[in-house]
Every structure is written in structure tokens, then in C-alpha cells.
Amino acid sequence: MATKRIVTAIINGKEEQFLCQPRQTLLEALRDDLDMTGTKEGCSNGNCGACTVLIDGRPVDTCLVLAVEIDGTDIQTIEGLAPADGLDPIQNAFLEDAALQCGICTPGFIMSTKALLDRNPNPTEQEIRFELAGNLCRCTGYDKIVRAVQDAAKKRQEVTV
Amino acid sequence: MATSESKKKYKVIGTRPIRHDGVDKVTGRAKYGGDVNLTGMLHAAMLRSPHAHANIKSIDTSKAEIIPGVHAVVTHADMPDATDKVVNLGEGTVNLKHLGSNVLADKKVLYRGHAIAAVAADNIHIAREAAALIDVKYEVLPAVLDVLEAMQDDAPVLNADVRTEELPAGETSGDKPTNIAKHFQFELGDVEKGFAEASVIVEREFKTATVHQGYIEPHNATAHWNADGHITVWTSTQGSFSVRHQVAELVGVPLGFVKVIPMEIGGGFGGKISVYLQPVAALLSKKSGKPVKLIMDRTDVFEATGPTPGSYIKVKMGANSDGLITAAEAYLSYEAGGYPGSPIAPGCMCIFACYNIPNGKIDGYDVCVNKPRTNAYRAPGATNAAMAAETVIDELCEKLGMDPAEFRLKNACKEGTRRIDGPVFSRIGMEETVQAIQNSEHYKTELTGPNQGRGIASGFWFNCGLRSSVTATVNGDGCVALLEGSTDIGGSRAAIAMQLAETLGITAEEVIPTVGDTDSAGYTDVTGGSRVTYATGWAAYEAAKDIQRQMIAAAADQWEVDPADVSYDDGKIIGPNDQVLTFHEMAAQSVKTSQPIIGRGVSEHEEPGGAFATHAVDVEVDPDTGKVTVLRYTAAQDVGTAIHPSYVEGQIQGGAVQGIGWGLNEEYFYDDSGKMSNSSFLDYRIPTCLDLPMIDPILVEVPNPGHPYGVRGVGEVPIIPPPAALANAIYQATGIRMQQLPMSPPRLMHEILKKRAAENGGS
Numbered sequence: 001m002a003t004k005r006i007v008t009a010i011i012n013g014k015e016e017q018f019l020c021q022p023r024q025t026l027l028e029a030l031r032d033d034l035d036m037t038g039t040k041e042g043c044s045n046g047n048c049g050a051c052t053v054l055i056d057g058r059p060v061d062t063c064l065v066l067a068v069e070i071d072g073t074d075i076q077t078i079e080g081l082a083p084a085d086g087l088d089p090i091q092n093a094f095l096e097d098a099a100l101q102c103g104i105c106t107p108g109f110i111m112s113t114k115a116l117l118d119r120n121p122n123p124t125e126q127e128i129r130f131e132l133a134g135n136l137c138r139c140t141g142y143d144k145i146v147r148a149v150q151d152a153a154k155k156r157q158e159v160t161v
Numbered sequence: 162m163a164t165s166e167s168k169k170k171y172k173v174i175g176t177r178p179i180r181h182d183g184v185d186k187v188t189g190r191a192k193y194g195g196d197v198n199l200t201g202m203l204h205a206a207m208l209r210s211p212h213a214h215a216n217i218k219s220i221d222t223s224k225a226e227i228i229p230g231v232h233a234v235v236t237h238a239d240m241p242d243a244t245d246k247v248v249n250l251g252e253g254t255v256n257l258k259h260l261g262s263n264v265l266a267d268k269k270v271l272y273r274g275h276a277i278a279a280v281a282a283d284n285i286h287i288a289r290e291a292a293a294l295i296d297v298k299y300e301v302l303p304a305v306l307d308v309l310e311a312m313q314d315d316a317p318v319l320n321a322d323v324r325t326e327e328l329p330a331g332e333t334s335g336d337k338p339t340n341i342a343k344h345f346q347f348e349l350g351d352v353e354k355g356f357a358e359a360s361v362i363v364e365r366e367f368k369t370a371t372v373h374q375g376y377i378e379p380h381n382a383t384a385h386w387n388a389d390g391h392i393t394v395w396t397s398t399q400g401s402f403s404v405r406h407q408v409a410e411l412v413g414v415p416l417g418f419v420k421v422i423p424m425e426i427g428g429g430f431g432g433k434i435s436v437y438l439q440p441v442a443a444l445l446s447k448k449s450g451k452p453v454k455l456i457m458d459r460t461d462v463f464e465a466t467g468p469t470p471g472s473y474i475k476v477k478m479g480a481n482s483d484g485l486i487t488a489a490e491a492y493l494s495y496e497a498g499g500y501p502g503s504p505i506a507p508g509c510m511c512i513f514a515c516y517n518i519p520n521g522k523i524d525g526y527d528v529c530v531n532k533p534r535t536n537a538y539r540a541p542g543a544t545n546a547a548m549a550a551e552t553v554i555d556e557l558c559e560k561l562g563m564d565p566a567e568f569r570l571k572n573a574c575k576e577g578t579r580r581i582d583g584p585v586f587s588r589i590g591m592e593e594t595v596q597a598i599q600n601s602e603h604y605k606t607e608l609t610g611p612n613q614g615r616g617i618a619s620g621f622w623f624n625c626g627l628r629s630s631v632t633a634t635v636n637g638d639g640c641v642a643l644l645e646g647s648t649d650i651g652g653s654r655a656a657i658a659m660q661l662a663e664t665l666g667i668t669a670e671e672v673i674p675t676v677g678d679t680d681s682a683g684y685t686d687v688t689g690g691s692r693v694t695y696a697t698g699w700a701a702y703e704a705a706k707d708i709q710r711q712m713i714a715a716a717a718d719q720w721e722v723d724p725a726d727v728s729y730d731d732g733k734i735i736g737p738n739d740q741v742l743t744f745h746e747m748a749a750q751s752v753k754t755s756q757p758i759i760g761r762g763v764s765e766h767e768e769p770g771g772a773f774a775t776h777a778v779d780v781e782v783d784p785d786t787g788k789v790t791v792l793r794y795t796a797a798q799d800v801g802t803a804i805h806p807s808y809v810e811g812q813i814q815g816g817a818v819q820g821i822g823w824g825l826n827e828e829y830f831y832d833d834s835g836k837m838s839n840s841s842f843l844d845y846r847i848p849t850c851l852d853l854p855m856i857d858p859i860l861v862e863v864p865n866p867g868h869p870y871g872v873r874g875v876g877e878v879p880i881i882p883p884p885a886a887l888a889n890a891i892y893q894a895t896g897i898r899m900q901q902l903p904m905s906p907p908r909l910m911h912e913i914l915k916k917r918a919a920e921n922g923g924s
Contacts, residue, residue, distance in 0.1 A: 021286075023286065037195075038189020038190075039189065040189075040378070041456075042378065042427075042459070043459040043841065043842050044459060045841055045842075047459075047842035048459075050377055060462075075698075077189070078188065079188070079189050081188070081278075082188055087187065087188070091188065095180075098805075099649030099812075101427075101428075101652060101808070101815060102376070102377075102378070102425075102427050102650055103182075103187075104193060104377045104425075104428060105377050109909055110187060118326075128862045129851045129853075131198070132850050133850055133851035136847060138430070138847060139378055139651055139811070139815045141814035141816075141819075141848075141853065141856050142848075142853055143853075143855050144811060144814065145850065146850060154194045
């Protein structure tokens with residue numbers, strides 16, 4: 001077992017330092033060492049998107065990133081999305097549109113949606129389907145998820161206006 | 162959508178409140194099985210068989226045990242001897258010896274991925290390294306993977322203790338070990354006479370691939386075996402009481418010594434009823450004295466859990482010139498996997514259930530093959546069967562020159578129709594689902610281009626009753642704490658709470674639902690069989706009625722009148738002399754007078770009717786690649802009464818999409834040795850959002866006469882029609898009748914090229 005390394009990164013707006021083994025994935029470090037279990041594990045090989053977080057604004061499967069690689073980056077996870085006094089418009093849209101059933105894929109979908117809407121505030125249905133194709137959901141058939149993303153886009157624009 | 166009826170009749174039912182567990186699930190706070198973290202907890206890894214069929218000559222764990230950081234190693238030898246006892250786990254029975262050997266292999270491995278040993282260590286990396294050091298000597302045996310080959314006399318036999326059970330008679334035939342565990346036969350009328358009366362007869366053979374439930378959350382279990390012999394299990398499961406029963410039996414402790422704490426569950430679809438990891442985590446904890454957590458990786462999930470059977474089905478149907486079905490015959494062989502237990506019985510019961518068929522015969526076989534032990538998958542057995550029957554019907558319609566919707570309407574089962582396997586339907590909505598499709602915008606709109614086609618298909622699924630319990634405690638502020646035992650797989654907490662709220666005349670938000678552990682909630686059978694909103698909802702209704710009775714008694718006492726003269730209506734207790742107390746006033750009083758109001762409700766009811774669905778799909782087939790694009794999809798379903806219409810729609814949309822995946826892409830690829838070659842979500846291709854259009858649900862509400870609010874189970878039936886509807890649409894687009902699932906691009910392209918060659922050869 002190799003010596004543990006110190007990793008320094010901004011996680012949800014706050015600078016954090018933690019120790020991890022070089023072989024640990026970011027997913028493992030988040031869930032097991034930092035006790036941030038909102039990021040979910042579905043496949044551990046980059047196919048389902050349940051573990052999506054934003055690294056420097058880009059959606060990334062944390063099961064495919066080693067924890068040591070995030071040194072010096074800015075990480076956003078599902079735990080950091082909601083403001084102190086409520087929910088993010090994306091979270092509200094998922095709730096109001098019943099865009100979840102079991103909910104295990106939901107944090108990943110919400111983070112991927114944030115990355116999409118940050119880049120493209122008014123996506124078409126086809127753009128939403130293309131951008132979210134890396135997140136698997138087995139419960140909903142995606143219909144209500146796509147509608148929630150459309151509604152979230154509207155809500156975010158109302159907020160910015 | 163079509164919820165106007167319920168909206169008029171009810172205040173809470175038919176509305177769309179935010180689900181009670183919603184905020185936790187969009188913020189990442191909800192705790193699933195994998196999120197459990199206990200002080201001193203160890204992590205465990207499994208060693209699994211690389212062979213599909215082999216005798217285990219020896220297992221040497223010594224090298225694993227000496228690795229620093231390893232605390233315990235277990236094999237089948239650590240399990241008490243399981244007997245041949247057959248136990249009922251709520252939805253179906255299981256032979257404990259087979260279940261125990263599936264959890265940790267005993268002398269023999271029956272499929273690749275079969276669990277052999279487990280190691281608990283300080284962390285998962287040490288546990289995996291140690292598991293790899295366990296030395297197992299195998300005698301590799303020939304594997305049999307095809308269901309028909311496994312039925313042959315000279316096939317390798319998996320289980321020495323299996324004889325064919327003849328059902329429903331219940332006799333056992335033969336004294337030689339066999340792979341054919343069960344043979345069902347159902348008969349009605351005179352099939353020969355029926356076919357003699359037919360003017361058109363179609364007979365076809367079908368093969369469907371092994372598919373997986375594909376829940377996104379892998380199986381998980383954390384267990385602590387305390388020094389006093391009591392075991393606590395934290396796990397994601399469809400049935401906490403079922404897990405309690407299985408664990409107690411397999412590790413050999415009294416039922417009451419096992420407490421199962423159901424964590425949030427990340428999908429199940431039938432695949433999270435049987436135990437895999439829970440008894441192993443318990444045994445590791447017993448040996449190490451520490452809590453142990455065990456999680457599968459995705460390969461293990463594919464190779465060692467689920468799946469639902471691949472099958473061979475032959476269907477013959479005849480109809481007269483009026484378009485009435487005169488006879489139907491089916492032969493079904495389902496893969497059971499390593500141990501007996503495929504859903505062959507429901508396959509047989511559902512295959513012709515949508516229609517009024519005077520003469521029918523159904524033979525079904527449960528057959529062991531060297532694949533994972535199969536488990537329920539949403540309407541288990543019915544989707545395979547519908548692929549066969551519903552495409553044969555499409556061919557009958559073509560030969561008769563009849564519209565497939567008209568044909569279905571003409572032959573639809575209705576109240577009083579007897580199924581071939583016996584039961585007689587009560588008021589059901591099969592006809593209404595066909596009419597809903599006929600009247601839909603979708604069905605009235607013409608297709609727009611070449612290589613396009615439209616198909617429809619119907620499906621039937623049961624509505625299990627089984628047992629559910631609910632307690633509801635009225636707080637002084639009028640909020641009601643509802644404790645129920647049905648694990649919530651997709652919003653059922655809300656649907657149960659809404660039925661309690663409706664009965665009490667309060668809002669959905671005033672009910673605070675909790676899914677209790679096995680020491681807190683009353684006995685409740687599994688979340689399966691489309692039963693939770695129906696049965697646990699009924700228990701909640703009964704608990705509310707109990708609260709009503711207690712409030713009536715208290716008010717009558719206060720007013721000094723006969724309780725028989727006091728009534729409860731829409732949140733008010735009304736006395737004979739126009740006295741009125743509201744629910745909230747009574748709630749406040751009950752606290753002050755130290756007479757707490759706790760409602761208790763149980764339900765145990767026979768299945769009263771069941772659910773029907775008819776789906777329509779438009780496809781476009783790429784003639785150069787064989788790829789099928791779903792252009793438009795409409796799913797009509799008799800939902801009884803939609804309690805929370807959004808989640809009813811969600812069940813229909815999700816089920817339809819699983820059916821689309823089953824129809825177009827999903828399949829286990831095995832090599833000849835029985836090694837699965839696509840055990841990842843990259844290669845086992847479930848639908849992504851890019852593969853699909855919106856799925857339009859039509860909620861047809863024919864209230865179930867057997868439920869206080871007319872609820873029917875809605876979860877399972879939507880998976881049944883899609884593969885057949887797609888096959889019928891592909892036929893219209895290409896002139897090719899697909900008789901094998903999935904209808905993946907290579908398979909369809911093969912047929913397109915064959916057809917093209919035949920046409921060219923003929924010209």
C-alpha cells in the first residue's frame with residue numbers, strides 16, 4: 001500500500017484538504033473519506049453517470065478519476081447545489097415534475113443538468129437528450145426528466161431576470 | 162391526463178403533491194444501502210466462479226486469512242446445513258437448500274459468477290486482494306446454456322435433486338435427475354374442435370434473450386451480528402420482512418433475532434427480493450465481531466443476480482371469418498438459471514389472458530441452465546409470452562384483413578371471461594385500453610415516410626394482494642405519522658399517505674410517512690406484484706377508518722350520545738344534534754386528555770381483477786443498418802384510480818421504456834463456455850434518453866371494484882406490450898416478422914438482407 005497523499009481542492013466553495021491513497025477514485029474519497037454520499041455509485045466503470053460531479057464546471061464521472069488528480073481543482077457536488085434557504089431551480093423542477101422514482105440516478109442527472117444549463121441556458125429537447133445520454137435512469141423512461149430540464153431552464157431564466 | 166373522474170370525486174386522490182421523500186432525494190441526503198457507514202465497519206469482497214459449471218474439489222482460504230487487515234473469510238461451510246424446506250417469501254416460494262447454495266456455492270458452481278467465498282477486511286482493496294488469493298480447485302463440467310438443449314435426455318444435469326413436478330396436479334414424475342423442474346399444463350374447452358372451426362390459423366416459434374432488470378444501484382448489505390446473537394441488517398431490498406425470513410433461515414437464528422433496516426432502494430423491478438449478500442455479511446460479522454459491508458460491482462450484478470429468463474415459445478392461434486378467436490395453444494420453455502424457479506407459471510397464465518378464448522391449451526416448462534438463478538423482472542414471464550401471442554394475433558389480423566385494434570376489441574376479455582388457467586375476471590378495463598388507443602391522436606395520425614410502421618399490442622398482469630400493515634399516530638397539531646412496511650421503490654410512500662389523507666379529510670402534506678424496519682412496522686409482504694399502492698394503500702385506509710372510529714367514540718363520549726349516531730365526514734366528526742368537531746380539534750384534544758389516537762390497519766385481500774394495457778408505437782427502420790428508431794409511443798392502461806397521476810404516468814413510461822430496451826437491444830451474450838461477454842452498462846445496452854421520444858401515457862380509469870378507492874396495480878403491465886408492438890411495427894415498415902428478441906440492428910439487418918436476396922433471386 002502506497003503512502004497516502006494530501007489533496008487540496010475547493011469542494012462546494014470551501015477549500016478542503018484530505019488524505020487519500022493513490023489508488024482511490026474520487027468517488028471513493030468523496031463517499032468513504034469525506035462522508036459525502038450524495039454522489040452515488042452505480043457501475044464504477046464510467047457507464048451510468050450516477051457519480052457525476054462538476055470539476056472546474058465540467059461534468060465528470062468520479063469513478064473514472066483518481067482522487068489525487070483533483071488537487072487544485074474546483075469541485076461541485078450535489079451537496080453544494082442548494083442555497084442555504086431552499087433548493088436550486090433544477091432540484092425544484094425535478095421535484096415538481098416527478099422526474100425521479102427510486103432517486104439513485106437523480107444527483108448525477110441534476111449535476112449533468114447544471115453543467116448543460118450553465119453552458120446552454122436554453123437547450124432544445126434534442127440537445128437535452130444528447131447531453132444527458134451519459135446518465136442512465138432505469139425507472140422513469142426519461143420523459144419526465146427531459147421535461148424537468150426544460151422547466152429548470154425556464155426557472156433559471158426567471159431567476160436571472 | 163384522464164383523471165377528471167377522480168378529481169371530481171376526491172380531494173387528495175388524483176392530485177399531484179410533492180412526494181414526501183423528494184427533497185432528500187434531490188439533495189443527495191437520502192440514505193441508500195451503499196451509504197451506510199458504521200463505526201468499526203469492515204468492507205468485504207466476494208470470490209466468484211470463473212466457470213459456468215464445475216464441481217468444487219477444494220477451497221483453500223489460508224493465504225487470504227494471513228493478509229494483514231483481513232478479519233474473516235467465509236464459505237458455504239460456515240452456513241448451517243440448509244434443509245430442503247420450501248418457504249414462502251411473500252411473492253413465490255423458494256427451496257432453502259437451493260437459496261443457500263446460491264448465496265455461497267456448496268460443492269458445485271452452476272453459473273459463472275456463482276459466489277464461493279467472501280473476505281472481510283479493513284478496506285475494500287485489502288478484501289479484494291485477499292479474495293483473489295483463495296485457491297479453489299475445480300472439476301470443470303460441460304455447460305448447457307440453451308433452454309431446449311437443457312431439456313434433452315443427454316444434457317448435462319445441474320441439480321442432482323431435481324425431478325419434474327407436474328402442476329397444477331402437484332405430482333412428481335420420473336426418478337432420474339433432470340433439468341426440467343416444473344411442467345405446468347392448463348386446458349380449457351376442446352382445442353382440436355376450436356382449430357377445426359378456424360378459418361385462419363397461425364403457428365410460430367419464438368426465442369427471447371436473457372435480460373436483466375438493470376437497476377442502477379448495485380446489490381448491497383451491511384450486517385452486524387451482535388454478541389447477544391441478534392443481527393441487524395441494513396440493505397436495499399424490496400421486502401425487509403422477506404430478507405429477515407431468508408437471513409434467519411440461512412444463518413440459523415430465530416426470526417425475531419434478525420432486524421432488517423430497509424435503506425432507500427435504487428431500483429429493483431423484482432430483482433431485489435431474493436437475498437444474495439445479506440446472509441454473507443451476517444456470517445462475516447459473526448466471525449469478525451464487527452459490522453461488515455458488502456457491495457456488488459456491476460459485473461457481479463449482471464453475472465450473479467437477476468436476470469429474467471430467456472425463453473423458447475411456440476404459439477398457435479386460430480380465428481373464424483368473423484374475426485373471433487376459436488382456439489389457442491402455447492408451449493413455453495423458460496430458463497430457470499442454475500436453480501429451479503423461472504416465472505413460467507405467470508407466463509402461462511398471462512399469455513392469452515387479454516382475450517376471450519373458448520378453447521385453449523398451455524404447456525409450460527421451468528428448465529435449469531448454466532446461467533444465474535433467474536428472478537422476477539416486472540410482470541415476470543409475461544413479456545416473453547406477449548411477444549409471441551401478440552405478434553401471432555397481428556398475423557391473424559393481416560390474414561383476416563382486420564384492423565388489429567378492432568380484432569382486439571372484438572376478442573377482448575371482460576367481466577365474466579374465464580382465463581384458460583381458471584380464474585374468472587371481475588370488472589376490468591381491457592376493452593377501454595384498446596378504445597383509448599383507437600381514439601388517440603397518435604392512432605388517428607398517418608405515418609409520414611418510407612420505412613415507417615405502426616404496431617399495437619396488449620398485455621395483462623395480476624394485482625397481488627398479500628399482506629400489509631400500517632400504523633398511524635395522530636399528533637396534537639393534526640399531523641399524522643404513518644408507519645408502513647412497504648419499501649418505497651418509486652413514490653409509493655406518497656400514494657399510501659394520500660389514501661390515508663383522503664380517508665381522514667386532511668391534506669397529503671399533513672401525513673408524514675415513514676418506511677419502518679422489521680421491529681417497528683407490522684408484517685408487510687414484498688414491494689412487488691403491483692401490490693403496494695393497492696394493498697398497503699388499503700391498510701392505510703383501514704388505519705384511517707380506525708382513527709375515525711376512535712374519534713367518533715371520543716366525541717360521542719364528550720357529547721354523551723350513542724356513537725352509532727355520530728358520523729365522520731370530510732375531516733369532521735358530526736353529532737346527532739348538529740354538534741361538530743373537526744379532525745384537528747379532536748387531534749388537539751386527544752393529547753390534552755392523554756388518550757392518544759393510534760390507528761391500525763391491515764390488509765389481506767384476494768387479487769380482484771388485474772391490469773391491462775394497450776400500446777401503440779411508430780418506428781422507422783434504417784434499411785442500411787437495421788437500426789429501429791422509435792418515432793412515437795403511446796401507452797394506454799387501465800389504472801383503476803390514479804392516486805398520484807404523475808407517478809402513475811412515471812410507472813407507465815418507465816415500464817414501456819424497459820420493454821423497448823428488451824425489444825430492441827438488451828441481451829446477455831454468452832460464449833460456449835458460459836462466460837458472459839457484455840457484463841457492463843456499456844455493452845449491455847439499456848436505453849438512454851437519446852434513444853427515445855417522449856412516452857405518452859393515457860390513464861384509463863376503470864375503478865377496481867375490489868378496492869375502497871378503486872386502485873389497481875400499475876407498475877408491471879406497461880413492460881409487457883412493447884416488444885410485440887415494436888415487432889408489429891417493424892413488420893409494417895419492412896415486411897419482416899421478427900421472431901427473436903432483441904430485434905437488434907444486426908439481427909434485423911440479417912433478415913432484411915435475407916429478404917432482399919430472396920426477392921432478387923426470385924426476380
